[in-house]
Amino acid sequence: MKNKNIPIYIGIIVAVALMALCILNYFKKPLMINLQLVSDNFVSPVKLVEPPDNTGRLFVADRIGVVKIVKNKSVLDEPFLDLRENMVELQENYDERGLLGVAFSPSFGTDNKFYVYYSAPLRGxxxxxxxxxSRISEFTVSNSNPDKADLSSERIILEIDQPQFNxxxxxxxxxxxxYLYVAVGDGGNADDFGLGHSETGNAQDLxxxxGKILRIDTDGGIPADNPFHNEIYAYGFRNxxxxxxxxxTGELFVGDVGQNLWEEVDIVEKGKNYGWNIKEGNHCFSHESPDDSPADCRNVGYNGEELAAPILEYDHSQGISLIGGFVYRGKEIPKLYGKYVFGDWSGSFTSAAGKIFVAEPSAQTKTRGWTITHTKEINSFVLGxxxxxxxELYLLTSNEAGPAGNTGKIYKIVK
Ligand SMILES: [Ca+2]
Ligand SMILES: [Ca+2]
Incomplete structure (x- = not known):
């Protein structure tokens, strides 16, 4: 009798082993996407956007201060916008200043307006x-050439003095x-501490x-339902x-770059406190021991408010600077639909070793936890x-840590 059962046991063992292998493979799965080179020869491309005007043009903001147009996969010789004369001089080996953002008016096809965020010399x-x-300005497109901005049309919308370069x-x-949403870091230095940082840290200081996500009306003033009757929409961010x-869904996904230990992604809601510098990711933080999360810390903000948890975090074995991405809503890669595609700048400052991650909501729970399901290693710094x-999504990379050289590339993310 016993002997007859052996094949059944073996069968069960083999089935369990196969299942375990499948599960392991699922987590190890390389990313089911490829990268198709669209355009190269940039310095440090940080942002790509297509205006809502049906011209098929992609606009690429390069940290050095220019916006270039990619049309039918080739870059127009003349930049759309050149702000280099308006900016601070950048450090070629590494800099967090520069031209950092560009956004087109939702009515761009009729009003020809767009907005930029750049680092200007310290104002009087x-x-x-x-x-x-930091300066957020409005510009209009030239009347005579749709591929050229009118540099003289600058209208400053908002300026924020920055204690440090980072x-x-x-x-x-x-x-x-x-409304225009503006992401602002904690001012710089480290720990949200030191010159130009409030006693509680800037991110916690209303x-x-x-250290905030701001929300402004570009037609003037502050939206009537902003939670604190100023520009602040949400707070408690590092970078x-x-x-x-x-x-x-209209949800706002924010990649908040962590300090020494944890990187995080937040879904940001109006009026909420996202924790820095009380917490780094889900972990307590103290400027007295930035390399070692204290076991305890306050669990609420300085007004008794709850601290909102990130939807995901990873430690520095995975990468040292999270680069926020997009929830994929395109048509060309059906398997990616509804998933959050983002990345990490690099495993270190000295080697070009970025990553692309794919994350999806953890379906079993009704909490907002998301899980990284796929990872792709990139032999470049991931910039945006x-x-x-x-x-459809694009990846922006460079082989240089700082705004130097000409190794900046734009890839389309394809099947
Ligand atoms: Ca700064
Ligand atoms: Ca946080």
Missing amino acids: GAPEGFDHT HNGGEILFGPDG KSPL PFRMSFDRK FGEDENG
Whole structure:
């Protein structure tokens, strides 16, 4: 009798082993996407956007201060916009300043307006010892040439004095509500501490625009339902360098670059506190031990408010600077639909070792936890992602850590 059962046991063992292999493979799965070179010869491309005007042009913002147009896969010789004379001089080996964001008016086809976020020299009257002034400006397109901005049309919308060169955020986006969302870092330095940083840290200070997602009306003034009756929409961010709206759900996905230990993605809602510098990711933080999360910390903000948890986090074995991306809503890669495609800048400052990640909601729970399901290693620094009007995605890379050289490339993410 016993002997007859052996084949059944073997069968069960083999079946279990196969299932385990399948599960393991699922987590190890390389990314089911490829990269198709669209255009190269950029320096440090940080943003790609297609205006809503049906001209099929892709606009690429390069950190060095120019916006270039890619038309039928070739770059127009003359930049659309050249802001280099208006900007601070960048450090070639590494810099977090520069031209960081560009956004087109939702009515661009008729009003010809667009907006940029860039690092200008420190304005008069700024606090002593500060580094530069972040400027958000409106420009219009030239009347005579649709491929050229009118540099003389600049209208400054907002200026923010920056204590240090780093943590400037820099993304600007129009929301589904027609307002302009602006991502601003905590001011820089480290720990949200030191010169130009409030006692609680700027990110937790509702009197400071630093460490915030701001929301402004480009026609003037502050939206009537902003939660604190100023520009602040949400707070508690360290360096929200890249963010995007899910074009289907309208949710705002923010990639917040962490400090020494944890990188995080947040779905950002109006009025909420996202935790920095009380927390880094889901973990307590203290400027007294930035390499070692304290076991305990306050669990609420300084006004008793709840701290909103990230939807996902990873530690520095995976990468050291999270680069926010997009929820894929295109048609060409059906398997990617509804998934969040983002990346990491590099595993270190000295080697070009970026990553692309794909994450999806953890279906079993009703919490907002998302899980990374796929990873693709890139032998370049990952600088940003872009989305065209069809919802197809692009990857922006460079082989240089700083704004130097000409290795900047634009890839389309394809099947
Ligand atoms: Ca700064
Ligand atoms: Ca956080």
